[in-house]
Each structure stands twice: as C-alpha cells, then as structure tokens.
Amino acid sequence: MLYDFSEKVASCLDSKEISKFIISEAMRLIKADNISVMLLNNDSDAFEVITHSGKETYSQDIMRLQEGVAVSVMDAGKAKIINNIKSDSNYASKIDDLISVMFAPLKVKDRSIGVVKLGSRSQLEYAAEDLKIFAALASQAAVAIENARLYENLKDAFITTVHTLAETIEKRDPYTGGHTRRVTDYCLAIGRMIGLSDTDIHRLELAAVLHDIGKIGIRDNVLLKDGRLTDEEFEEIKKHTIYGEEILDHIKHFKNVITGVKYHHERYDGRGYPDGVKGEDIDITARIIAIADTFDAMTTDRPYRKGLSLEAAFEELKRCSGTQFDPELVNAFLKAFENKPV
Ligand SMILES: [Fe+2]
Structure with a gap:
C-alpha cells in the first residue's frame, strides 16, 4: 500500500503536490483531523506551512508555538507522539485546537528540511504503530520534496537566464x-x-x-x-x-x-x-x-x-x-x- 505512494511521490516534481499526496495518504491510514506540512525557509529561517488539510489560516501565535515543537523534532531528527498535548507543560497550552499530535521530521540524508504535523481534536492515544507509518510516509516525502525543490530552483534559474538573454538583445x-x-x-x-x-x-x-x-x-x-x-x-x-x-x-x-x-x-x-x-x-x-x-x-x-x-x-x-x-x-x-x- 505504501508502494503506490512511493511511486506517486517519486515521479512528482512539484513540492506542493507531493505534500498533498502525503496528507491524503496519512489521512487514509491514520485517524486525524488536521495535517500540515511545514518546510524551513532557508532565506528567512522560519517555517512555512506549504500545505495543510484544514481550511483554517494560522495565527502568528500558533505558528510560533508550532515552531518551538517543530524545531525540537527537526533537531532530534526523530518522529514524536504527544498525546494529550494540553497537559504537556513543555508545549504550553495548545497547538491549534488539537489534543493528540504527532510530528515527523522531513529528513534528507542527515539533515531535516521541515516537519509534518498530524493531529486529532478528539481524545485518542496515538500508538507506536501509528508513529511508524507516519514517519515512513514523511521520510519518503522528504526525498521527493527535496528533489522537487532542486528542480524548481533550477527551472527558475533557467527561466531567469533566458529572460536576461532576451532582454540583453532587446x-x-x-x-x-x-x-x-x-x-x-x-x-x-x-x-x-x-x-x-x-x-x-x-x-x-x-x-x-x-x-x-x-x-x-x-x-x-x-x-x-x-x-x-x-x-x-x-x-x-x-x-x-x-x-x-x-x-x-x-x-x-x-x-x-x-x-x-x-x-x-x-x-x-x-x-x-x-x-x-x-x-x-x-x-x-x-x-x-x-x-x-x-x-x-x-x-x-x-x-x-x-x-x-x-x-x-x-x-x-x-x-x-x-x-x-x-x-x-x-x-x-x-x-x-x-x-x-x-
Ligand atoms: Fe517577431
């Protein structure tokens, strides 16, 4: 079942599309109300939610809160379950209105390029098996997202060069x-x-x-x-x-x-x-x-x-x-x- 997913993401060169694949696949396999894919923007040094499953927009407070957790998951390079996050003193009062959450790093070789967050609004306990599936999806998506980003950068550089050439002639x-x-x-x-x-x-x-x-x-x-x-x-x-x-x-x-x-x-x-x-x-x-x-x-x-x-x-x-x-x-x-x- 993960095979189809791997094939889909590996053949895609659009980082947003890949993020959508990971969201729909995780929604299919794990009970969740909200999933978001956050990438670290190397220029601004901040996280950007590039795709998420919900309709809500993120307030600055929530983004900051997420960043704190996301950074620790990225630094550790390991996926993590936080069941009943509201009672977890490390993570302040809330993350969105979610109760149980899982974070998985988007790891490429030994470096993380972002984090995927998955959460439930109901009181349920995520188990080690859920975390394993979630981390596997994230690690496959990470390689594909990195490839897509390299391709997108190359394409941008190429178009800019062609524009410069045309404008020089103009x-x-x-x-x-x-x-x-x-x-x-x-x-x-x-x-x-x-x-x-x-x-x-x-x-x-x-x-x-x-x-x-x-x-x-x-x-x-x-x-x-x-x-x-x-x-x-x-x-x-x-x-x-x-x-x-x-x-x-x-x-x-x-x-x-x-x-x-x-x-x-x-x-x-x-x-x-x-x-x-x-x-x-x-x-x-x-x-x-x-x-x-x-x-x-x-x-x-x-x-x-x-x-x-x-x-x-x-x-x-x-x-x-x-x-x-x-x-x-x-x-x-x-x-x-x-x-x-x-
Ligand atoms: Fe012409």
Whole structure:
C-alpha cells in the first residue's frame, strides 16, 4: 500500500503536490483531523506551512508555538507522539485546537528540511504503530520534496537566464523596452484562460520570451530604421523567424519551443510568414504569441507614432479575428483582460 505512494511521490516534481499526496495518504491510514506540512525557509529561517488539510489560516501565535515543537523534532531528527498535548507543560497550552499530535521530521540524508504535523481534536492515544507509518510516509516525502525543490530552483534559474538573454538583445532597440516581458505576461494570461497544462505553459513562456531572438541576426540599419521599410528590407526583417529557429535548434531543451518562435508571424488565414501555415496547423503557442506581440506593438508609443488606447487595440484585435488571429484565442485574451488587467 505504501508502494503506490512511493511511486506517486517519486515521479512528482512539484513540492506542493507531493505534500498533498502525503496528507491524503496519512489521512487514509491514520485517524486525524488536521495535517500540515511545514518546510524551513532557508532565506528567512522560519517555517512555512506549504500545505495543510484544514481550511483554517494560522495565527502568528500558533505558528510560533508550532515552531518551538517543530524545531525540537527537526533537531532530534526523530518522529514524536504527544498525546494529550494540553497537559504537556513543555508545549504550553495548545497547538491549534488539537489534543493528540504527532510530528515527523522531513529528513534528507542527515539533515531535516521541515516537519509534518498530524493531529486529532478528539481524545485518542496515538500508538507506536501509528508513529511508524507516519514517519515512513514523511521520510519518503522528504526525498521527493527535496528533489522537487532542486528542480524548481533550477527551472527558475533557467527561466531567469533566458529572460536576461532576451532582454540583453532587446537593448539594441531602445524603443521596444519591456516588450518581451509584456508579451510574455499577455501570453501567460491567454494560456491560463484556455487551461493549458503546466508543461504547455512552460513551453509557451519560453517561446514568448524567445520569440524575437532571431533579430540578433538582422542588421542595425534595417532593424532600427525609423521610416518605412523597403520591400527588400522587409524581406530581411522577416528572416528573424528563421534565424530564431536556427539559433534554438542547437539547444536540446528548446526543441519544443522552436515552432512557437518560428511561426509567431504566421496568420490564421495562411497569409503570414515564413511558411504560410494556416489555422490550427500553426502551433498554438505561435498563435498566442501573434496576438500578444501585435497587441503590445499597437499599444506602445514609437518615435514616429503614438500607441493606440487599450479600447482601440481591442477593437483592432476583434477586427482581425479569424483572418490574422485565431478567434478563440482573441476571445480568451479579451476575457483575461476583462477579468483582471494583465
Ligand atoms: Fe517577431
């Protein structure tokens, strides 16, 4: 029975999800009213309840009280039962409104990264057998949580590096300052509105950040030209989509990001570039970026023209819905903006 649990937690790379697994598994195996998973935040040196089974929020007093017990369990590195905690002078008057509690350290090798607390509001005696099961769950969850946290840190560092790279390139054109950041925000709003999976959201974020990376291959006198572009110059600008593909093609992690970058200037009616791909044959990330990119270009000031108002830009998106843009995604964008300005 613990086998399923081990498999589930070992294959999960989200520390909150792992905490939810441990809570539901402990609730199934041990009689309890409340379980919370607390991790030590190394920056603030305080405990953070990352997931708990109840609806209540924790007051500062209770947190402090818990910290005292939690710290002693962490330091000892051993799970502990406190039956009838209200009469235990070591632990002051109460912990929540629980009567019997168990604490188990989240131990990774010889170090604890946090504590799991489980408690009952009724007068029951937890036995050594309960503690054994609880400690076993906690120790399996600890390794998985630590792996997930390492993965999350790595992912954050990676996204930050990619943003920095994109913003460095953006600096060549002083009038587009902040464009990448805004396009990414708009894209994520659309992606969330249509319920993309976490994996697709990650892919969308990378493609949005990197959509114009190919501009690094465009000459300054074309890229930074103030006036109207000649046909020849426009043909050169168009190449930034292909250059983007060529640059990303070297990096394994970006393989599934390439279509989003390469096709962000394709049109829903097939009259875009570089390949004239049409409708849903255009990768969904590219269809999303097309809307976000155009919306930001329309609403920001340029040296030779003032940006449109939000309302005028929304009208323009609607006017081009079904020809330039995927109509469903335009609706999703308008809805996302309606709910909460991005
Ligand atoms: Fe572009």
